[in-house]
Amino acid sequence: MEGQPVSSGRGARFWVLVIAVLVGLVFIAVNSQKVTVDFIIAEGEAPLVVALLISGLLGFVIGLALPRFRGRG
Numbered sequence: 001m002e003g004q005p006v007s008s009g010r011g012a013r014f015w016v017l018v019i020a021v022l023v024g025l026v027f028i029a030v031n032s033q034k035v036t037v038d039f040i041i042a043e044g045e046a047p048l049v050v051a052l053l054i055s056g057l058l059g060f061v062i063g064l065a066l067p068r069f070r071g072r073g
Helices: 012-030 048-070
Strands: 034-038 043-047
Touching: 034 048, 043 048
Parallel strands: none
Antiparallel strands: 034 043
């Protein structure tokens, strides 16, 4: 077909994904030590990477929900 570029090899999206996975694996390997997490009424121990991922996901969820609650007032 005319006008269609011929793709040869992997695209940029693939390489960005590969690099992101590799950076994630290095991040997990470096942050595997145990840390103490203090809650309001209790405390516990968890690997640092787990604590960081949970806090990041919690922040993401709050960031998604906050504009919805602000719009109601």
